[in-house]
Amino acid sequence: MKHLKILSIFIIITTTTWNVGCEMFTAVTDMEGVLETESVLINNLEGYIKAQEEKLDFLRKKVLEYQREHDSAANDVSEYLLNPINAYLLTKRLTTDWREVERVMTLDVGSQFVQNVSDYRNIMKFPTDEDLAGAASALIRLQDTYGMKTEEIARGKLNGVQFSIEMSSEDCFEIGRQSYINSDFRHTILWMNEALNRLNNDSNLNRADVLEYLAFSTFKEGRVRDALEMTHELLELAPDHRRALGNKNYYEKELMKLNLKSELRGDDGTNDVPVDDSVEFHYINNPYNYDIPERKMYELACRGELRPLDSIVKDLKCSYVDNGVPFLKIAPLKLEQISHDPYIVVYHNVMYDSEIEIIQQMAKPRFRRATVQNHKTGELETANYRISKSAWLKDSEHQVIATVVQRVKDMTGLSMDTAEELQVVNYGIGGHYEPHYDFARKEETNAFKNHEGGNRIATVIFYMSDVTLGGATVFPALRTSLWPEKGAAGFWFNLRRSGQGDYKTRHAACPVIVGSKWVSNKWIHERGQEFIRPCALEPDHDMEF
Known part of the structure; x- marks a missing residue:
C-alpha cells in the first residue's frame, strides 16, 4: 500500500552462528552478545511502532477528511446533495474509499516484525530460562557471600559501592520467584518483601501475587501466625483466591496445634529464633583449625575481613x-x-x-x-x-x-x-x-x-x-x-x-x-619431578588425615 512504509530489518550473518542455550550466565564474555541481541530487538520494536504509527496516521488523516466533508453536508443536506459532484464524492467515499480504509484497518503491519523476533532466536544470542535462574542465583550468592542487604542490592549498591542501576518491584519479585522454585524460602521472603516495598502506581505487579509467595514461604520457615496474617490480607484483595482459601484453613489448623503445644509447655508460642551473626572465633589445636564452619571462614576471606596471623606475616618478604x-x-x-x-x-x-x-x-x-x-x-x-x-x-x-x-x-x-x-x-x-x-x-x-x-x-x-x-x-x-x-x-x-x-x-x-x-x-x-623436588626421608605432615 503506497500510504504505508513498512520497515524491514535484515541481519547479515557472516561468520558465526550463535549456540542457543549455551549457559550464558556461566561466562561474562558470553553476555556481550546478549547486548547485541537487545540492540537488534530495540531496532525491530522501533520499526514495529513506526509501522503502526504510519497506519494510524493514515487513518487519522482519512477520518479528519471525512469528518470535514460530513460537517459541511450536515449544514444543509438538500443543497449539498443537489450538487452532482458532492453526490458522486459521497458515493465514492462510501464505496471504494471505505473499502480502502477497511483494508488498512485490518492490515497486520506488524507481522513482519513479529516474525523477525522468531527468526532472530535461531541466529542470535538469547538467554534461556536456565540463564535467568542462574543470574538470579548469582545475585543471591553475592548477597550471602559478601553479607549484602537485600534493599541495598535493589538500590544498586554492591559491596558498599553505589551504581546507577536500580531494581523495580517486578525485578525483585522475579528473584524471589526463582528462590521459591529452588525451595529457598529464606531468600524468597527477603526478595518478596523488597518487591512489596517497591510497589508503586507504575508497577505492573499485583500485590496479591507477592503475598501468595510470601505467605507460603513464611509458613515454610515456621512462622505460621505471620503466614496467616498475610493470607488474610491476600483474601481482602482477592476474596475468591482458591489457594489462599485452602491455605487459610490449613494455617489455622496448624496454629491451633502450635497453641496447644505451647500451653502444654507453658511458653508464649513464639517460634522466632534469634540469629547470632557474631564473627568472633578462636582456633583450636593449631592455627589452621577453627571453631567455626569453613563456609564462614570462606565468606570472611572473600570480604577481606580475614587476615593472616601476625606470627606468619612477619616472616614474609x-x-x-x-x-x-x-x-x-x-x-x-x-x-x-x-x-x-x-x-x-x-x-x-x-x-x-x-x-x-x-x-x-x-x-x-x-x-x-x-x-x-x-x-x-x-x-x-x-x-x-x-x-x-x-x-x-x-x-x-x-x-x-x-x-x-x-x-x-x-x-x-x-x-x-x-x-x-x-x-x-x-x-x-x-x-x-x-x-x-x-x-x-x-x-x-x-x-x-x-x-x-x-x-x-x-x-x-x-x-x-x-x-x-x-x-x-x-x-x-x-x-x-x-x-x-x-x-x-x-x-x-x-x-x-x-x-x-x-x-x-x-x-x-x-x-x-x-x-x-x-x-x-x-x-x-608429580611424575618427572623426582629429582627436581625429591621426596623427603621423613614424613613432613604434622597431622594425619
Whole structure:
C-alpha cells in the first residue's frame, strides 16, 4: 500500500552462528552478545511502532477528511446533495474509499516484525530460562557471600559501592520467584518483601501475587501466625483466591496445634529464633583449625575481613629472583611470599597484555561449561558450586602458549613434560568455585585416571584481568586471599615432600561482584619431578588425615 512504509530489518550473518542455550550466565564474555541481541530487538520494536504509527496516521488523516466533508453536508443536506459532484464524492467515499480504509484497518503491519523476533532466536544470542535462574542465583550468592542487604542490592549498591542501576518491584519479585522454585524460602521472603516495598502506581505487579509467595514461604520457615496474617490480607484483595482459601484453613489448623503445644509447655508460642551473626572465633589445636564452619571462614576471606596471623606475616618478604635461570639474571622475577607452609607465592608482571589478548581470543570459540571430577566415577560433570567456562590450549598451537609454559617452568623450576594443557577460564555472573583441593585425595582412586603424570604436585594460576569488585582466590585455613591483578601469577605446592596432599591448600574462587574475571591455570603433575623436588626421608605432615 503506497500510504504505508513498512520497515524491514535484515541481519547479515557472516561468520558465526550463535549456540542457543549455551549457559550464558556461566561466562561474562558470553553476555556481550546478549547486548547485541537487545540492540537488534530495540531496532525491530522501533520499526514495529513506526509501522503502526504510519497506519494510524493514515487513518487519522482519512477520518479528519471525512469528518470535514460530513460537517459541511450536515449544514444543509438538500443543497449539498443537489450538487452532482458532492453526490458522486459521497458515493465514492462510501464505496471504494471505505473499502480502502477497511483494508488498512485490518492490515497486520506488524507481522513482519513479529516474525523477525522468531527468526532472530535461531541466529542470535538469547538467554534461556536456565540463564535467568542462574543470574538470579548469582545475585543471591553475592548477597550471602559478601553479607549484602537485600534493599541495598535493589538500590544498586554492591559491596558498599553505589551504581546507577536500580531494581523495580517486578525485578525483585522475579528473584524471589526463582528462590521459591529452588525451595529457598529464606531468600524468597527477603526478595518478596523488597518487591512489596517497591510497589508503586507504575508497577505492573499485583500485590496479591507477592503475598501468595510470601505467605507460603513464611509458613515454610515456621512462622505460621505471620503466614496467616498475610493470607488474610491476600483474601481482602482477592476474596475468591482458591489457594489462599485452602491455605487459610490449613494455617489455622496448624496454629491451633502450635497453641496447644505451647500451653502444654507453658511458653508464649513464639517460634522466632534469634540469629547470632557474631564473627568472633578462636582456633583450636593449631592455627589452621577453627571453631567455626569453613563456609564462614570462606565468606570472611572473600570480604577481606580475614587476615593472616601476625606470627606468619612477619616472616614474609618480597624480592627479585632468577631461580638459577640464565635469562632471568637480566630480567628477574618479582616474587611476593604469601605463605611458607604451605609454600605459596605471587609473581608480579609475568604475563603481557599482548599475550593475554591472544590467549583470550584463542579460548573464546572453545569455551564450555567448566566441570569438576566426580571422585567416585572419575567422570567430569558440571556443578552449581563451579560457575565458569573454560577451554584448553596446547603448547603446540601458538608460540605464545609455548612461551607462557616455558615461563611457568622458569618460575617453578619444575618439569612441564607431564603438566596439563593450559586451562583458560572466564567466570560468569557471580562466577565462583567453592572450596576445593587441586590434588586427588586417597579415596579418589579414579582421579586423573586418564593422565599418566600421577597427582598434581603444584598449581600456577595466571590472572589475566583486574576485577572491579570481588573474585579473590582465598585459602580459608590460612586466612589468606590473593586478589586478581592483571599479569600476576600465583604458585603453590599441592603435595608435601612426602607425596601426601597438603590439606591447608584448600582454596576457593570467590564470587565476582563486578567485572570479568579471566584466569589461566597450569597444573603440574608429580611424575618427572623426582629429582627436581625429591621426596623427603621423613614424613613432613604434622597431622594425619
